[in-house]
Every structure is written in C-alpha cells, then in structure tokens.
Amino acid sequence: MKRIAVIEGDGIGKEVIPQALKALEALDFRFERVDLEVGYARWERTGTAISDEDIETLRSCDCILFGAITTPDDPDYESVVLKIRKGLDLYANVRPIRPIAAISGAVGHKNFDFVIVRENTEGLYSGIEDIGDDRACTTRVVTRKGSERIAQYACKLATARRKHLTIVHKSNVLKSDKLFLDTCRQIAEEEGITYDDRLVDSMAYSLIATPWKYDVVVTTNMFGDILSDMSGALVGSLGLLPSANIGNSHAFFEPVHGSAPDIAGEGYANPIAAILSAKMMLEWCREFKKASLIEEAINQTLCRNIRTPDIGGNSTTTEFGDAVAEYI
Amino acid sequence: MKRIAVIEGDGIGKEVIPQALKALEALDFRFERVDLEVGYARWERTGTAISDEDIETLRSCDCILFGAITTPDDPDYESVVLKIRKGLDLYANVRPIRPIAAISGAVGHKNFDFVIVRENTEGLYSGIEDIGDDRACTTRVVTRKGSERIAQYACKLATARRKHLTIVHKSNVLKSDKLFLDTCRQIAEEEGITYDDRLVDSMAYSLIATPWKYDVVVTTNMFGDILSDMSGALVGSLGLLPSANIGNSHAFFEPVHGSAPDIAGEGYANPIAAILSAKMMLEWCREFKKASLIEEAINQTLCRNIRTPDIGGNSTTTEFGDAVAEYI
Numbered sequence: 001m002k003r004i005a006v007i008e009g010d011g012i013g014k015e016v017i018p019q020a021l022k023a024l025e026a027l028d029f030r031f032e033r034v035d036l037e038v039g040y041a042r043w044e045r046t047g048t049a050i051s052d053e054d055i056e057t058l059r060s061c062d063c064i065l066f067g068a069i070t071t072p073d074d075p076d077y078e079s080v081v082l083k084i085r086k087g088l089d090l091y092a093n094v095r096p097i098r099p100i101a102a103i104s105g106a107v108g109h110k111n112f113d114f115v116i117v118r119e120n121t122e123g124l125y126s127g128i129e130d131i132g133d134d135r136a137c138t139t140r141v142v143t144r145k146g147s148e149r150i151a152q153y154a155c156k157l158a159t160a161r162r163k164h165l166t167i168v169h170k171s172n173v174l175k176s177d178k179l180f181l182d183t184c185r186q187i188a189e190e191e192g193i194t195y196d197d198r199l200v201d202s203m204a205y206s207l208i209a210t211p212w213k214y215d216v217v218v219t220t221n222m223f224g225d226i227l228s229d230m231s232g233a234l235v236g237s238l239g240l241l242p243s244a245n246i247g248n249s250h251a252f253f254e255p256v257h258g259s260a261p262d263i264a265g266e267g268y269a270n271p272i273a274a275i276l277s278a279k280m281m282l283e284w285c286r287e288f289k290k291a292s293l294i295e296e297a298i299n300q301t302l303c304r305n306i307r308t309p310d311i312g313g314n315s316t317t318t319e320f321g322d323a324v325a326e327y328i
Numbered sequence: 329m330k331r332i333a334v335i336e337g338d339g340i341g342k343e344v345i346p347q348a349l350k351a352l353e354a355l356d357f358r359f360e361r362v363d364l365e366v367g368y369a370r371w372e373r374t375g376t377a378i379s380d381e382d383i384e385t386l387r388s389c390d391c392i393l394f395g396a397i398t399t400p401d402d403p404d405y406e407s408v409v410l411k412i413r414k415g416l417d418l419y420a421n422v423r424p425i426r427p428i429a430a431i432s433g434a435v436g437h438k439n440f441d442f443v444i445v446r447e448n449t450e451g452l453y454s455g456i457e458d459i460g461d462d463r464a465c466t467t468r469v470v471t472r473k474g475s476e477r478i479a480q481y482a483c484k485l486a487t488a489r490r491k492h493l494t495i496v497h498k499s500n501v502l503k504s505d506k507l508f509l510d511t512c513r514q515i516a517e518e519e520g521i522t523y524d525d526r527l528v529d530s531m532a533y534s535l536i537a538t539p540w541k542y543d544v545v546v547t548t549n550m551f552g553d554i555l556s557d558m559s560g561a562l563v564g565s566l567g568l569l570p571s572a573n574i575g576n577s578h579a580f581f582e583p584v585h586g587s588a589p590d591i592a593g594e595g596y597a598n599p600i601a602a603i604l605s606a607k608m609m610l611e612w613c614r615e616f617k618k619a620s621l622i623e624e625a626i627n628q629t630l631c632r633n634i635r636t637p638d639i640g641g642n643s644t645t646t647e648f649g650d651a652v653a654e655y656i
C-alpha cells in the first residue's frame with residue numbers, strides 16, 4: 001500500500017482536491033493518507049509556509065497529491081512548490097497536452113497529443129539571485145548532469161510514444177543553452193529517438209498554430225512553465241491541465257493552475273485538472289485500469305453537460321466531482 | 329530628408345525588403361538610402377557579420393529598415409540584431425498585435441488590439457555568461473533605470489490608446505522581477521495609467537484565450553520575445569507581425585519573423601511583416617498619411633485574394649509586393 005501525502009493548499013486547492021479524493025475512493029484505491037497543512041494560510045498564522053520537517057515527512061511518503069498554494073507578494077516568503085521540487089529532487093515536470101473530446105479549445109484544433117517535459121530543478125529557478133536597490137540579477141543555470149537526466153527522461157517517454165523529440169531552447173541568444181541543446185541531441189542519438197529543435201519564440205507560435213507536429217517536447221524550466229500554461233488554450237481552459245513532478249524515488253502530482261484567489265470560495269472551480277492529476281498518480285502507481293476509468297468518468301460527466309463555468313457550464317465543483325465519483 | 333539604412337540581410341530578408349521599398353517608392357517617400365551588407369553571408373565570406381564601423385554608419389542614419397539575418401550554430405558568431413539594438417541603445421521593442429480583416433488567425437478571435445512593449449537591452453539578453461563544459465550560466469539583469477524608461481515608454485503609448493497597462497513578470501519565482509514590477513507600478517501611478525499585472529505563464533494562456541483584455545503589455549526582454557511570436561498565431565501567421573526598436577534618437581524596423589532558411593529562395597515568403605515594418609517607420613517619421621495608405625493597400629490586395637501560401641494563397645512575394653505598389 002502506497003503512503004501518499006495530501007496537500008490541499010490554499011484557494012481553489014481546497015475545493016478541487018476533495019473531488020480528486022472522492023474519485024480515488026470510488027475507485028477503491030487504498031492508500032495510507034498523510035494530510036499536511038502547508039502554504040500561505042499557515043504562513044500567515046505561524047510565519048512558516050513549509051518546514052524542513054515537512055520535507056522529511058514528504059520524503060517518508062511515496063508521492064504527493066497537491067492542490068495549489070498562494071504566493072504572497074513578500075520577498076521573505078519561500079515557495080512551497082519549489083521547496084518540495086528541490087527537496088525531493090523531482091527533476092522532471094511532465095505536462096501532457098491532449099484535447100478533451102467534449103470541450104472545444106480557444107484555438108479550435110483537435111488533432112494534437114504532446115507532452116511537455118520541463119527540466120524542474122535549475123534554469124532560471126536556480127534561486128541564485130543578487131538583489132540590489134537599482135539592479136537585481138538572477139543566474140540561469142544549465143548543467144550537463146541536469147540536461148542529461150531530463151533528456152533521458154524525455155527519450156524514455158518518446159520511446160513509449162511516437163518516438164519524436166523536439167528540443168526547445170534559445171541558443172541563438174543564450175550561449176548557455178548550447179549545453180542544453182547539445183546534450184539533448186547526444187542523448188537522443190544514443191537512444192535512437194528522432195529529434196529536431198526549435199527556438200522558444202518560434203515554438204510558442206508553432207505550438208498554437210500547428211500543435212499536431214509535436215510528440216515529446218523537452219525544454220528548460222522557465223520555457224516549460226510558459227509553454228505549458230499557454231497550451232491550456234489549446235485544450236480549452238487552464239483548469240484542465242494536470243502535471244507530474246517526477247524524481248528517482250518520489251513524485252508529486254498537481255494541477256498546472258494556481259490557487260486562483262479571484263474565484264476561490266465560490267465553489268465553481270474546475271476540478272478536472274486535479275482529478276487528472278490523481279489519474280497521473282494512479283499511472284505512476286501502475287494502477288492503469290483505475291487510471292483509465294477516471295478518464296472515462298470525466299468524459300461521461302462532460303457529455304451529460306455537467307461542467308463548470310470556465311468551460312461553458314454552470315455546475316459547481318462539487319456537482320462535477322460527485323458525478324465523476326458516481327459514474328465510477 | 330531622412331537618412332535611412334537598408335539592410336536586407338539573409339534568407340527571406342532579401343525577398344521581403346524589396347517589396348517594402350517598392351511600397352515606399354510608390355508613396356513617393358524620399359529618403360537618403362544607405363545600403364549595408366551585414367549578416368551571415370558576409371560572416372561566411374569575411375569572418376565578420378557586422379563591424380563597429382557599421383554601427384557608426386548606422387548611427388549616422390536616422391533609422392534602419394531591416395529584413396532578417398541567419399544565426400549559425402557557432403558560439404563565435406555575434407548576433408547582428410543584438411549588436412544594433414545595444415549599439416544604438418534601442419531600448420523599446422514595440423510589437424503591435426492587431427487582426428488583419430481579410431485573414432483569420434489560427435485562434436479565431438478578431439476583437440483584439442494590443443501592443444507588446446518589450447524591454448530591449450537587458451534581462452536574459454545581458455550577454456553576461458559564464459560558459460563551462462559542465463555548467464553554463466547566464467545572468468538575467470533587471471535595472472531600475474532600464475525598467476523606468478521602458479515603463480515610461482509604455483505609459484506614453486497607453487496614454488495615446490486605451491490607457492491601460494498590463495505588467496508581465498515572474499516575481500513569484502524571480503525576486504529580481506520585483507524591481508521590474510514595482511518600478512512599472514510606480515511609473516504607471518505617476519502617469520495616471522490604470523494597470524494590472526500578470527505572471528508570464530498565466531499571461532501566455534490569457535493572451536490566446538482572451539486577447540481583447542489587453543491594451544499595452546510591458547515586459548522584460550525574453551518574455552516579450554516569446555509572447556510576441558506566440559501572438560502571431562492570433563493574427564494568423566508569423567509573416568504578419570512588424571516591429572520597431574526605438575531609442576532616444578534612432579529606430580530600427582524589422583519583421584518579427586527570422587530569415588526562414590527552410591523557405592528562402594523559393595519566392596513565396598510573406599512580405600506583409602516587412603511592408604508593415606516600413607509603415608511603422610513612416611509613422612516614426614511622422615508621415616501618417618503615407619503610413620495609412622500602406623495599410624489600406626495591404627488590405628485591398630488581400631481582398632483581391634492575392635496572398636502568399638502561409639495565409640492560404642498561392643501568390644509569390646513579388647506578386648503581392650507589386651499589387652501593393654500598384655494600388656498605392
């Protein structure tokens with residue numbers, strides 16, 4: 001039995017994670033549940049958003065199901081998401097982008113199915129900064145080791161898919177990206193994966209204009225952050241994208257969206273991203289049947305026209321979650 | 329009479345700039361023309377893509393009309409575009425994103441009209457790098473002075489438009505972006521411009537999903553690079569976006585697209601971005617009537633169904649350019 005930490009977090013995190021848990025319960029997926037209260041609300045109360053002991057607790061778990069956490073505009077606040085990613089060395093951020101049959105995206109394409117594999121530990125997220133009153137610098141770090149392991153992850157994934165890798169970089173401006181590009185090319189050669197590469201700016205265009213061209217897309221941390229949120233427009237809403245942060249021994253599953261303070265508390269947040277994150281968790285736990293039942297339940301629920309306002313309906317978060325659990 | 333440098337550059341640059349020049353000639357716009365051969369072809373021949381004397385020549389001109397230049401995968405190559413931007417301190421990169429009536433974008437929206445104002449001298453384009461075999465770093469620089477002047481430019485532009493500014497940043501991860509955000513907020517207050525701000529990832533989503541929400545968008549160098557190319561999908565092709573690089577005394581006008589080696593030499597590149605760049609140049613020269621005639625000529629030509637393949641036609645670059653000049 002897996003030991004799984006559950007972090008609802010702040011804002012709509014508290015609304016969507018219970019729906020994912022309901023689905024897991026309906027599937028009769030048994031796990032040892034470890035609830036953790038970390039994040040902004042706790043920071044306001046105690047001055048600590050997440051402690052080193054919390055990281056130890058998470059390390060004692062197999063994986064984490066996570067909602068969302070609010071980041072205040074306060075330089076002393078330490079990001080919970082980043083602390084967990086670094087603390088457990090979750091180096092691969094995996095974001096599948098696929099259409100959902102019953103939902104038409106803002107863009108109108110339906111024939112795409114790609115995965116963004118985002119390096120999750122370095123790049124502009126190095127945390128190396130030098131902040132002055134009149135000049136503030138951040139060091140963007142690319143290492144051979146970091147590039148190698150993310151390229152290996154991406155190639156492994158491509159092997160199980162359509163065997164194509166697109167390496168996204170900006171090496172015409174950032175000489176540091178040449179290390180990333182060359183390392184990815186080399187690993188792809190070794191693994192027998194066909195590959196090409198694109199500059200990040202032209203890729204942002206191409207992913208919207210011709211998304212069917214891509215299979216596995218590997219890139220550095222911040223570029224992956226931007227391209228994956230952007231791809232929410234292809235699928236139809238930011239409330240639809242799940243993600244997995246994968247390390248050698250742990251994993252952490254979370255919707256791509258944030259805590260959405262603007263709609264929190266109203267009960268209308270879309271729980272699909274959270275439920276699909278639970279689906280990715282089931283796959284990681286090798287519970288493939290249960291995972292595909294989740295997807296089926298979401299599709300059936302959408303076909304019954306139960307949907308939240310962001311995708312054109314007027315159902316509540318709970319109504320959607322209940323319908324999914326019921327179908328299961 | 330203005331003194332204007334003309335740089336066709338490489339690849340499709342050589343094909344689209346002549347169309348822009350034809351339009352200027354048809355408009356009877358007189359200028360002192362200074363042709364400059366810089367770029368990849370010259371680098372291959374002489375080992376220098378652009379020299380310091382070339383920058384002095386450009387400094388002796390009022391402005392530059394520029395096609396595109398190929399960047400080889402060679403760490404010794406110095407980017408021509410970046411050398412000109414830095415050399416003439418062209419700190420504001422201005423990229424208007426508006427629908428073209430006769431063209432339907434990949435996304436289907438028609439009701440948007442915003443301008444991306446991209447800081448053009450610092451950020452990840454600092455050129456400060458530390459390249460090792462196993463670790464390669466780039467320093468992302470935000471300065472108060474750099475942020476102030478780009479915010480001032482953006483606010484001035486907003487004043488002449490719908491008076492709204494959106495500040496795009498990633499200050500939840502990059503503490504250095506707090507300086508950018510706070511400086512922009514302060515300038516907007518001083519200038520009496522209403523403003524909001526968005527994280528770059530969520531902005532990438534929002535610009536595609538709800539582009540009508542934006543008027544003037546101000547951001548740092550690399551984020552502006554990515555968001556503007558991406559916005560090409562809203563308009564319908566990368567071949568449609570013009571841009572201006574503006575400094576205190578000089579300006580440099582270029583299509584957002586690159587030299588496109590994949591289609592260069594075939595004669596089917598879309599010249600609209602180049603012709604619209606010439607239009608922005610006319611506006612900068614305060615030739616507003618001539619500028620609007622260019623726009624009218626493009627629209628009329630599209631309505632006659634003369635269009636290049638990227639926007640669904642089969643006309644050549646020259647056919648389009650001829651039709652525009654003829655209409656004028």
Ligand SMILES: CC(C)[C@H](C(=O)O)[C@@H](O)C(=O)O
Pocket residue numbers: 079081082225256258500501529
């Ligand atoms: C919350 C934030 C630190 C995070 C990131 O930038 O990685 C989020 O945007 C994401 O994509 O998971």
Ligand SMILES: CC(C)[C@H](C(=O)O)[C@@H](O)C(=O)O
Pocket residue numbers: 172173201407409410553584586
């Ligand atoms: C050619 C390249 C250096 C340039 C940039 O990154 O700024 C281009 O992509 C642009 O947007 O003008």
